Amino acid sequence: MFxxxxxxxxxxxxxxxxxxxxxxxAANRFLDELAHGKWPRPATADVASLAVTLHGSxxxxxxGHGTGRAVILGLCGYSPASIDPDEIDAIIAGVEESGxxxxxxxxxxxxxxxxxxxxxxxxxxxxxxxxxQFFAYDADGGLLLKRGYYSIGGGFVLExxxxxxxxxxxxxxxxxxxxxxxxxxxxxxxxxxxxxxxAEMKRRNETVVRGERELNTGLDGIWKAMxxxxxxxxxxxxxLPGGLKVRRRAKAIRAQLDAxxxxxxxxxxxxxxxxxLYAMAVxxxxxxxxxxxxxxxxxxxxxxPSVLRYYRDFSAGANDxxxxxxxxTAAAVGGIIKHNxxxxxxxxxxxxxxxxxxxxxxxxxxxxxxxxPEQVENAAEIALEHHLGMTCDPVGxxxxxxxxxxxxxxxxxxxxxxxxxxxxxxIHSVALDACxxxxxxxxxxxxxxxxxxxxxxLAVNVVEC
Numbered sequence: 001m002f003x004x005x006x007x008x009x010x011x012x013x014x015x016x017x018x019x020x021x022x023x024x025x026a027a028n029r030f031l032d033e034l035a036h037g038k039w040p041r042p043a044t045a046d047v048a049s050l051a052v053t054l055h056g057s058x059x060x061x062x063x064g065h066g067t068g069r070a071v072i073l074g075l076c077g078y079s080p081a082s083i084d085p086d087e088i089d090a091i092i093a094g095v096e097e098s099g100x101x102x103x104x105x106x107x108x109x110x111x112x113x114x115x116x117x118x119x120x121x122x123x124x125x126x127x128x129x130x131x132x133q134f135f136a137y138d139a140d141g142g143l144l145l146k147r148g149y150y151s152i153g154g155g156f157v158l159e160x161x162x163x164x165x166x167x168x169x170x171x172x173x174x175x176x177x178x179x180x181x182x183x184x185x186x187x188x189x190x191x192x193x194x195x196x197x198x199a200e201m202k203r204r205n206e207t208v209v210r211g212e213r214e215l216n217t218g219l220d221g222i223w224k225a226m227x228x229x230x231x232x233x234x235x236x237x238x239x240l241p242g243g244l245k246v247r248r249r250a251k252a253i254r255a256q257l258d259a260x261x262x263x264x265x266x267x268x269x270x271x272x273x274x275x276x277l278y279a280m281a282v283x284x285x286x287x288x289x290x291x292x293x294x295x296x297x298x299x300x301x302x303x304x305p306s307v308l309r310y311y312r313d314f315s316a317g318a319n320d321x322x323x324x325x326x327x328x329t330a331a332a333v334g335g336i337i338k339h340n341x342x343x344x345x346x347x348x349x350x351x352x353x354x355x356x357x358x359x360x361x362x363x364x365x366x367x368x369x370x371x372x373p374e375q376v377e378n379a380a381e382i383a384l385e386h387h388l389g390m391t392c393d394p395v396g397x398x399x400x401x402x403x404x405x406x407x408x409x410x411x412x413x414x415x416x417x418x419x420x421x422x423x424x425x426x427i428h429s430v431a432l433d434a435c436x437x438x439x440x441x442x443x444x445x446x447x448x449x450x451x452x453x454x455x456x457x458l459a460v461n462v463v464e465c
Contacts, residue, residue: 001182002336004206005328009222010155010294012080013088014286015071015399017298017454018130018344019058019065021078022151025072027052027200029105029157030134030147033313039145045138046179047145048077049110050101050230055131057346058151059119060453064242064397066289068117071132077103077113080155085290099455105133109136125406127163127450128152129346151346153352154296177205182430184336184377198373199328206328219324225293226282226305231366232290233281238288242398248288250281271314275415279305283404296334296343299399300357304405307361307414311368317369325429326364333363333380333432339438345392346452348443354410355387355439361414366421372424382417383410388435389442391450393457402458 011022033039034047041153052071054062062068072095073083076160094111095101102108110116125131128150136145148160158166178195179201181187190201202416206215234254240246260267267273280300286292287428297302308326335345337356342348359380368381387410 001180001333001337001339002177002418004221005202005206005331006132006218006293006335007156008296008338009330010080010329011222011225012292012294012298012300013083013085014066014289014292015300016065016067017155017294017393018049018151018153018346019067019118020063020070020298021069021294022153022157023054023058023132024070024074024078024080024131025133025155025157026132026149026151027071028077028079029075029149029159031075032107032134034145035145036106037145041140042144043066045142045144046107047109047136048139049137050116051111051135052081052134053120053135054118055120056124056129057131057452058130058132059088059121060455061394061397062119063084064394064454068113071115071117072111075103075109076108086308088289092198125150127167128344130344153342154346155294156340169213177208179205182336182339183331183435184333184380187332187336188373188377192271197325197329197367198332198376199325199367202328202376207294216324218268219327220320222293222327223323224309225291226295227284229290229292229301230278230281230305230309233283233285234277236284240284240398240400241289242287242396242399242400243387244396244398246400246404248284248289250284253277272412274313275306275310275411278309279303279407279411280404281308283399283407287398287400287404296338296356296360297345299345299350299403300353300407300410302404303354303357303410303414304361304364306411307365308408310411310415311365315368322368326368329367329376330360330364331378334360335382336432337436338438341436342443347379348355349390349446349451350392350406351384351387351439352391352443353392354406355384357407358387358410358417359384361411361419362421363420365415369418369422371418371422372426374413375421375424375426376427377426377432378384378428379421381428381430381435382420383414384432384439385430386413386417386436388439389446389458392452393459394452394454395459395462397454397459401462418431439452
């Protein structure tokens with residue numbers, strides 16, 4: 001199994017990788033199908049208008065997650081990595097006013113968001129909780145093309161036929177990389193036999209498809225985007241959008257911590273406070289629709305950057321190679337979790353988002369602290385184990401409450417897990433693979449109300465109280 005570090009960490013926009021980035025990618029794919037697909041094209045009928053229906057979790061929490069806006073942007077030809085967040089409002093307003101989208105390389109299509117974008121809460125698509133369908137019509141209203149897609153978490157998108165094929169015939173193990181581990185047990189066995197660290201094995205897998213320089217440049221770019229997001233988040237204030245009137249807190253917290261430093265005030269929790277601040281800064285940016293890195297999702301985007309920044313700011317030996325080692329190790333663990341369970345809140349709850357991110361961050365930190373592969377695996381297991389059963393119940397369908405603070409706690413758990421693992425010898429009772437399988441089973445058994453539908457938990461009780 002090979003999932004690139006650049007698939008795990010993708011630069012995009014908030015507030016959700018599955019509900020914002022995924023639908024935008026799906027719209028891009030539909031446009032590509034319109035232009036280049038092998039669908040039967042009537043000789044006398046051109047595509048005149050488009051329509052979209054959102055299903056399942058996308059319908060229930062799509063407004064709060066910006067799903068409709070993402071679809072509009074995607075149909076205009078924008079991608080998560082290319083869009084400038086500061087231009088989004090103007091683009092959306094232009095489409096709403098004109099009732100048209102005109103992506104590059106296409107003629108203008110009629111698309112009236114108030115009419116042609118439907119949040120269908122009655123009909124779920126069978127393959128995954130995050131489903132959406134695209135329709136293309138001729139000038140007389142005749143259906144020319146229909147395609148269904150699933151946003152399966154972390155910005156990954158599958159067309160209906162792709163998901164069906166995946167379920168009937170799982171992808172074969174990659175044999176064109178030197179270390180094609182699919183489980184943590186295989187990863188540890190390969191590490192023992194090769195004498196390499198997890199990051200070194202991951203690096204060798206990556207360099208099959210790209211050179212060392214390109215890999216390092218890409219990793220540095222990921223970290224730069226993460227660090228920039230932290231910095232921007234710590235310098236913004238005001239209310240977050242969506243109606244909950246949640247105020248940004250990162251700037252005020254930073255001011256307090258800076259004042260402590262200036263006045264030489266002893267704070268035994270200082271490192272912990274900075275760690276939480278970094279995580280909250282990222283997720284406030286995410287909630288505001290800013291540029292973030294899926295790590296492995298947007299809802300959990302603050303955990304890994306905050307632990308990385310914690311390493312950089314509070315470790316005497318921190319350097320660029322350490323940051324790359326951290327990211328490669330985290331991506332290796334994230335790939336195992338995604339392959340064997342899920343990173344989608346709509347599929348397994350927040351254990352799959354913040355829980356996975358915390359496990360990845362714990363593994364990365366343990367690695368740069370000098371941990372053995374066995375200790376790294378132990379760190380990931382400890383962090384994931386103590387997120388098992390965590391629900392995804394965003395208040396108002398927004399990635400704000402409890403998501404922002406939850407990232408801070410995920411980061412704290414990651415650091416604690418890495419520290420505990422480093423104090424041991426890597427021998428422990430619960431294997432990471434067993435913990436991942438437990439998460440998968442728990443998510444399967446979890447009531448749908450607690451899987452990113454905002455139909456239960458805090459999403460209901462905060463409003464009712």
